[in-house]
Amino acid sequence: MRSNLVRSAGILAALAVFFAAPTRIYAQFGWSAPPPESAASIPAAQLLQPDELNRLLHAPGANKPLIFQVGSHMLFAQAHIAGSEYAGAGSQSEGLKQLQARVAPLARKTFIVLYCGCCPWSRCPNVGPAFKLLRDQGFNNVKVLYIANNLGADWVDKGYPVERGY
Amino acid sequence: MLLVCLIASAQTESLLNKQAPEFARTDLNGARIDLAGFRGKVVLLDFWATWCASCQVEMPAFVQWQREYGPQGLQVLGISMDDDPALAHRLAAKLRLNYPVAMGDEKLGELYGGVLGLPLTYLIDRKGIVRARFQGETDLKTIEKQLKALLAEHEPMR
Numbered sequence: 001m002r003s004n005l006v007r008s009a010g011i012l013a014a015l016a017v018f019f020a021a022p023t024r025i026y027a028q029f030g031w032s033a034p035p036p037e038s039a040a041s042i043p044a045a046q047l048l049q050p051d052e053l054n055r056l057l058h059a060p061g062a063n064k065p066l067i068f069q070v071g072s073h074m075l076f077a078q079a080h081i082a083g084s085e086y087a088g089a090g091s092q093s094e095g096l097k098q099l100q101a102r103v104a105p106l107a108r109k110t111f112i113v114l115y116c117g118c119c120p121w122s123r124c125p126n127v128g129p130a131f132k133l134l135r136d137q138g139f140n141n142v143k144v145l146y147i148a149n150n151l152g153a154d155w156v157d158k159g160y161p162v163e164r165g166y
Numbered sequence: 167m168l169l170v171c172l173i174a175s176a177q178t179e180s181l182l183n184k185q186a187p188e189f190a191r192t193d194l195n196g197a198r199i200d201l202a203g204f205r206g207k208v209v210l211l212d213f214w215a216t217w218c219a220s221c222q223v224e225m226p227a228f229v230q231w232q233r234e235y236g237p238q239g240l241q242v243l244g245i246s247m248d249d250d251p252a253l254a255h256r257l258a259a260k261l262r263l264n265y266p267v268a269m270g271d272e273k274l275g276e277l278y279g280g281v282l283g284l285p286l287t288y289l290i291d292r293k294g295i296v297r298a299r300f301q302g303e304t305d306l307k308t309i310e311k312q313l314k315a316l317l318a319e320h321e322p323m324r
Binding site: 071072073117125126150152156 | 215248281
């Protein structure tokens with residue numbers, strides 16, 4: 001009886017350590033710990049598919065969103081969604097400050113779409129922190145463009161509207 | 167001025183089996199690198215960035231390949247697509263990259279069909295022809311297999 005209790009306590013302690021210190025445990029096995037605000041943390045209801053955004057951009061009279069690219073500026077300069085603005089890399093504190101400054105004067109109900117497209121969705125370091133910032137700032141009409149692979153494959157190559165430059 | 171246009175797929179058409187676009191840059195150590203100067207070698211051209219997790223999975227393998235296949239004629243070249251060179255410097259030092267790394271820009275990206283997602287790796291043969299393109303997370307064994315096949319082609323006279 002006592003040995004069962006000890007064994008159970010040991011298992012619980014091991015599980016607690018595993019879940020309490022995932023970064024260390026992951027690193028021990030050579031795995032990358034998921035970042036605290038990964039793209040996966042964004043609720044599915046807040047995601048927008050590329051074809052949906054494309055339709056929205058073409059729909060006459062539709063409520064057009066403000067579209068912010070929150071990834072690499074170098075990628076933005078090569079190609080970005082027509083009408084979108086560069087708003088700073090979400091994975092960097094300077095980038096988040098830039099985004100915060102950009103949205104500061106906006107009404108909290110402003111329709112905003114965030115996107116990055118630097119990497120496959122699960123690896124994107126930018127959209128999660130940018131989405132969290134806007135949510136924490138009280139914005140309640142924010143969508144994040146779900147780019148499964150990258151902007152080239154999931155937007156440009158589909159012939160959706162693109163601009164380039166700064 | 168903002169250049170507004172539709173970038174058609176044709177503009178990002180495949181470079182496969184075409185002459186690799188020439189470029190010359192100064193690497194992170196201040197040395198000049200010129201793609202044409204590597205003619206006769208098999209070049210693995212890796213576009214990467216510090217924010218690209220997948221890139222950092224691949225780069226240690228590239229370091230190993232440079233060491234292992236360098237004597238057979240492999241030359242790895244890294245192009246950082248970071249906005250801030252300091253970040254690239256730090257990661258290159260941390261990963262102990264044993265091959266040249268230069269900073270990229272949108273012009274170089276466009277030259278290579280648009281670097282609109284990372285990682286992006288090209289294999290260029292000894293004649294300077296693009297023979298393979300790998301976009302996104304790719305099985306390293308697939309890249310290595312093609313790399314070895316290119317190294318076996320047109321072995322230089324010893």
